[in-house]
Structure formats: structure tokens, C-alpha cells
Amino acid sequence: MGFVILDLEFNNMRGISQYFPDIIEDNLDNMMENEIIEIGAVKYDVYMKELEELKCYIKPGIFKVLNPKVKEMTGITEEDLEKGISFSDAMNKLKEFCGTSNTICSWAKDDIAELIINSNYHGYKDINWINKYLDIQEYCTKVLAHKKSLSLKSALEELRIKVEEEKLHDALNDAKYTAEVFKRLYNSRVVKNYVVNDVYNMPAVMIRDFKDVILEDNKTEFKCPRCHIEAEKEHPLKLFSWRFLALGLCPKCKSRLLQEVVIKKSLSGQKIYSNISTIINESDYLNYSYRFKKIG
Ligand SMILES: [Zn+2]
Numbered sequence: 001m002g003f004v005i006l007d008l009e010f011n012n013m014r015g016i017s018q019y020f021p022d023i024i025e026d027n028l029d030n031m032m033e034n035e036i037i038e039i040g041a042v043k044y045d046v047y048m049k050e051l052e053e054l055k056c057y058i059k060p061g062i063f064k065v066l067n068p069k070v071k072e073m074t075g076i077t078e079e080d081l082e083k084g085i086s087f088s089d090a091m092n093k094l095k096e097f098c099g100t101s102n103t104i105c106s107w108a109k110d111d112i113a114e115l116i117i118n119s120n121y122h123g124y125k126d127i128n129w130i131n132k133y134l135d136i137q138e139y140c141t142k143v144l145a146h147k148k149s150l151s152l153k154s155a156l157e158e159l160r161i162k163v164e165e166e167k168l169h170d171a172l173n174d175a176k177y178t179a180e181v182f183k184r185l186y187n188s189r190v191v192k193n194y195v196v197n198d199v200y201n202m203p204a205v206m207i208r209d210f211k212d213v214i215l216e217d218n219k220t221e222f223k224c225p226r227c228h229i230e231a232e233k234e235h236p237l238k239l240f241s242w243r244f245l246a247l248g249l250c251p252k253c254k255s256r257l258l259q260e261v262v263i264k265k266s267l268s269g270q271k272i273y274s275n276i277s278t279i280i281n282e283s284d285y286l287n288y289s290y291r292f293k294k295i296g
Contacts, residue, residue: 002045004098005136005182007175008111009074010034011060011067019068032121034114035062037081038074039090040171041097048183054097055172057084061122074169087122095129103195105134107152107178113204116267133199134191136182142194143185155181203264203272210239213263219273222259224250226279231257235292247288256285 012034016023041054057080060066066078085093098104106112112133119127141150144158152174156163161180167173196202207213215237222231231248237259238245246259260276280288 002043002051002102003048003105003134003182004041004043004102005105005175005179006094006111006115007040007106007171007178008036008114009038009040009070009076009169009171010114011037011063011070013063013067015069016063016065016067020065023063023065031062032117034117035060036087036090036114036118037066037070037084038076038171039094040173040175041094042172042175042179043097043102044179046188048179048186050179052097053172053176054093056090056093057081058087058090059084061087075166087118088124091119091124091126095126098129100129103132103134104130105136105178105182107135107174108137108149109135109202109204112199113267116199117205130199131197133196133202134194135196136178139191139194140181140185143187143190152178152181159184200268201266201270203274204267205265206242207263207265207271208242210242213271215244215261216271216273220244220259220261221275222246222248222257222277224253224255224257224279225277226250226255227252231259231277235289237261238292238295240291240295245288245292247285247292250279255279256282258284258288 013023037058037060039054039056039058043051045051059081066076066081071077104112112130116127116130137149140155144150156177159181161177163177168177220237222233223229224231227250229250229252232251233246233248235247244261248257248259249255250257256279258278258280262274264272264274266272
């Protein structure tokens with residue numbers, strides 16, 4: 001009934017053609033974008049006492065080259081990966097390490113999503129042990145009363161946890177730093193409310209390519225957060241890179257309102273909408289209006 005805090009490092013191929021002109025980046029579209037090359041994990045009991053740690057490198061199977069950017073950021077070398085094990089061996093190790101009763105945790109949902117995406121890609125089927133999950137970023141952001149998702153670095157700063165900069169972006173160290181943050185804010189009764197029991201149906205993957213997304217009107221909502229009544233739209237929803245925005249007015253309190261719609265996918269492929277309406281001031285409203293007109 002404890003926690004396993006997990007962190008992964010990836011070999012991401014974006015921008016690779018500047019180093020290796022032979023790799024045509026368009027070809028990457030249908031491949032997996034983030035191949036896991038390192039797993040770090042630390043296990044804690046219910047009192048957050050450290051029990052055990054795990055660190056392993058995975059030999060890349062998709063691209064044999066290591067993106068120099070990844071190398072620079074993580075300090076992982078080709079030699080490290082040469083000594084690495086296969087994805088399935090690493091997953092077997094992780095499975096054994098996690099056991100069946102612990103809650104798996106990570107800073108933001110990306111890592112758990114990538115774990116499942118990588119498993120699917122490699123045809124690794126034995127992932128039913130991934131069930132109880134806690135997003136420590138979501139938990140800490142709420143507990144520290146921030147509106148925007150905190151980065152691990154800013155959480156460490158806010159809690160005055162000493163960080164050796166060069167130790168960040170190592171899977172095991174990041175897992176440990178995540179644990180330090182979690183320990184400071186840990187409250188077993190509150191944590192319970194954040195544990196997801198159905199990982200596969202939570203909103204986990206940000207949709208990046210909106211070419212094929214048709215906005216479903218019945219899943220969007222634009223209400224004044226103060227009066228809870230429907231806004232009068234001035235600019236209807238329009239795509240701004242990764243989210244849809246709309247502008248309007250509250251018919252009752254006359255506040256200027258911004259609507260944001262973010263669409264995410266669950267790991268089982270379902271689209272999940274999140275709607276946020278906020279009251280904004282006049283100058284922000286004018287700025288947004290300008291951007292709406294600019295994109296036509
Ligand atoms: Zn209102």
C-alpha cells in the first residue's frame with residue numbers, strides 16, 4: 001500500500017535532422033515520438049519511508065542514434081545505452097519492483113502515458129499491473145494553490161528544497177526530487193482523493209495534431225464564472241495552436257470572458273474536453289481580439 005515514484009528519460013527525435021541530415025523528419029510522423037531510454041523509480045511505504053530504488057537504461061530499438069540534445073540535457077551517453085537492457089526486460093523489472101498493491105506516481109501524466117504508449121508500440125502486453133495512479137504534479141499544484149501546473153523545478157524552489165542543478169534530468173534523481181516535494185506536502189487523507197483507479201480512461205495525452213479534430217459543440221461550455229449563465233459570444237471558438245479559444249461577454253455582469261477548450265485523449269483513445277472560462281480585463285480582451293482578427 002505504498003508508493004512507487006517513477007521518472008523516465010526519452011530519446012526524442014525532434015530537430016534531429018540538423019545533426020543527422022540523412023534522417024528525414026517527415027518520416028517520423030508515424031513512429032513513436034518518445035522512446036524510453038531510462039527508467040528511474042523509488043519505492044516508499046505509506047509513511048513515505050524509502051524502501052528501494054531502481055535505475056536502468058534501455059537500448060533504443062527505433063533509432064539507434066541518440067539525439068545530441070537529449071545527450072546534453074540528460075547526460076546519458078551511447079555507452080550507457082550500449083549497456084542497456086531491452087524494453088521488455090526493463091518492464092519486467094519495473095513490474096516486479098512496483099508489485100501489485102502500490103500506487104504508481106509521476107510528476108505529470110506524460111511519463112505514465114509514455115510507458116503505456118511504448119508498451120503498445122513494442123507489443124508488450126503485460127501492463128495490467130498499472131492501475132492505481134497518482135499525478136504528483138496535479139496534487140502539488142492544488143495543495144500549493146497554484147492555478148497553472150507547477151514545474152518540478154518551481155515546486156522545489158517554492159519548498160526550498162536544495163537542488164544540485166546538474167543532478168536534474170537523470171531519471172532516478174528526478175524521481176527522488178519528486179519524492180522530496182511529495183513528502184513535504186503529503187497528507188494521506190487528501191492524497192486518497194487524487195489517486196486514479198482507472199489509468200486508461202483519465203485524460204492523459206495532449207492532442208498535438210488538430211488536423212482531424214472536429215470540435216463537438218455539445219462538449220464545450222462557455223459560462224460566466226461569476227453568474228453561471230451562458231456568455232454572449234463575440235468571437236466563436238477558434239484553434240490557437242494547442243487549444244481552442246473564444247471571447248464573449250456576460251449578459252448579466254457584463255464581464256469580458258475568455259473561453260479555453262483543451263482536448264486530451266485518454267490512453268484508451270477517447271477524447272476528453274476540458275472547458276475553462278475566465279474573466280479578463282479590457283486590455284487582455286483587446287489583445288485576444290487582435291489575435292482573432294489576425295488569424296482571420
Ligand atoms: Zn457574469
